[in-house]
Amino acid sequence: xxxxxxxxxxxxxxxxxxxxxxxxxxxxxxxxxxxxxxxxxxxxxxxxxxxxxxxxxxxxxxxxxxxxxxxxxxxxxxxxxxxxxxxxxxxxxxxxxxxxxxxxxxxxxxxxxxxxxxxxxxxxxxxxxxxxxxxxxxxxxxxxxxxxxxxxxxxxxxxxxxxxxxxxxxxxxxxxxxxxxxxxxxxxxxxxxxxxxxxxxxxxxxxxxxxxxxxxxxxxxxxxxxxxxxxxxxxxxxxxxxxxxxxxxxxxxxxxxx
Numbered sequence: 001x002x003x004x005x006x007x008x009x010x011x012x013x014x015x016x017x018x019x020x021x022x023x024x025x026x027x028x029x030x031x032x033x034x035x036x037x038x039x040x041x042x043x044x045x046x047x048x049x050x051x052x053x054x055x056x057x058x059x060x061x062x063x064x065x066x067x068x069x070x071x072x073x074x075x076x077x078x079x080x081x082x083x084x085x086x087x088x089x090x091x092x093x094x095x096x097x098x099x100x101x102x103x104x105x106x107x108x109x110x111x112x113x114x115x116x117x118x119x120x121x122x123x124x125x126x127x128x129x130x131x132x133x134x135x136x137x138x139x140x141x142x143x144x145x146x147x148x149x150x151x152x153x154x155x156x157x158x159x160x161x162x163x164x165x166x167x168x169x170x171x172x173x174x175x176x177x178x179x180x181x182x183x184x185x186x187x188x189x190x191x192x193x194x195x196x197x198x199x200x201x202x203x204x205x206x207x208x209x210x211x212x213x214x215x216x217x218x219x220x221x222x223x224x225x226x227x228x229x230x231x232x233x234x235x236x237x238x239x240x241x242x243x244x245x246x247x248x249x250x251x252x253x254x255x256x257x258x
Contacts, residue, residue: 004214007207011125012108021207025113029202044200051197054190055129056083060136064094067143074147075230082230086146090139093219095136100215101128125205126211133194134216139223141183146227150178163166 010017030045066086075083105123112124140177195209 001214001219004211004218007211007214008104008108008125009213011110011207015128018207021205025199025202025205028200029113030200031114031202045106047193048197049198052129052203053197054203055127055133055193055194057132057239060132062093063140064090064136064143064165065139067147071143071147074151078150080150080230081233085226085230086143086223089223090143093223094132098128098214101126101131101212110205110208114207124204125199125208126215127195128212129198129207130191130195130204130209130212131216133218134191134213137187137190138216141187142220142223142227145179146185146230149231175254184258196241 005016009015030041030048057127068091071090072084075086104126105128107123108125109123110125170171195206195213197205198209199206
C-alpha cells in the first residue's frame with residue numbers, strides 16, 4: 001500500500017521518480033508496427049506484443065470463468081461450508097479492477113509514451129492491462145490451489161494431531177508447499193512478461209505497470225483471505241456407519257431372583 005501511494009504521488013507531482021521512469025521508457029520502448037524479419041530485435045518485439053496481449057480481458061476472462069465454476073462445483077460437492085466464498089471473491093476482485101483503475105486514470109491524466117497520445121478524459125496510470133493480468137491470473141492460481149486442496153486426500157504428514165496423538169475427526173484441507181512455490185514462480189514470470197511487453201511496445205510507462213502491480217496485490221490479498229477462510233472451516237464430518245449390533249447379554253439372576 002505504501003509503495004502504491006509513493007508511486008502515485010511521484011506520478012501526480014512530476015517527481016524525480018517519474019523523470020527517471022520516462023527516461024527509461026524512451027531508451028527501451030519500440031513504437032509502431034511489429035517489425036518483420038529474423039533479427040533479434042524483431043523477435044523481441046514479437047514476444048513483447050504477445051506478452052502485452054496476455055493482459056487483455058479477452059485473454060484473462062475465460063480461464064478465470066472456468067476456474068471459478070470448477071472451484072464452486074468442487075467445493076459444493078465436498079460439502080465445504082464456505083464453498084462459495086473464494087469463487088465469489090475472485091470474480092469481485094477482477095470486477096474491481098476497472099472500477100479502481102478508471103477513476104485513477106481520469107484523475108491523474110498522465111500522457112502516454114511517444115506514439116500513444118492521451119485519450120479524452122483518460123490517462124495511462126495505472127495500467128489496466130497489467131492490473132487485469134495480475135488480478136486475473138493470480139485469482140486463477142489461487143482457485144486452482146483451493147480446488148486441489150479440497151479434492152485431494154491429505155497425506156499423513158499433513159494431518160495435524162490432537163493432544164492425544166490421534167488425528168482429528170475432520171482435518172482442514174491444506175495446499176502443498178511445493179505447488180505453491182511453482183505456481184508463484186509461474187505467475188511472476190507471466191506478469192513480468194505482460195509488464196515488459198507493455199513497456200517495450202510503448203503502451204505504458206514502467207511506473208504504470210508498477211503501480212498496477214501494487215494495486216493488484218491489495219485485491220489479491222482479499223482472494224487469499226477468502227481461500228484461507230474457506231479452508232480453515234472444516235467440512236462436516238460424515239455420519240458413522242451403523243453395523244449389526246451384538247446381542248445384549250441377559251443379566252445373571254441373583255439369589256433373590258431364584
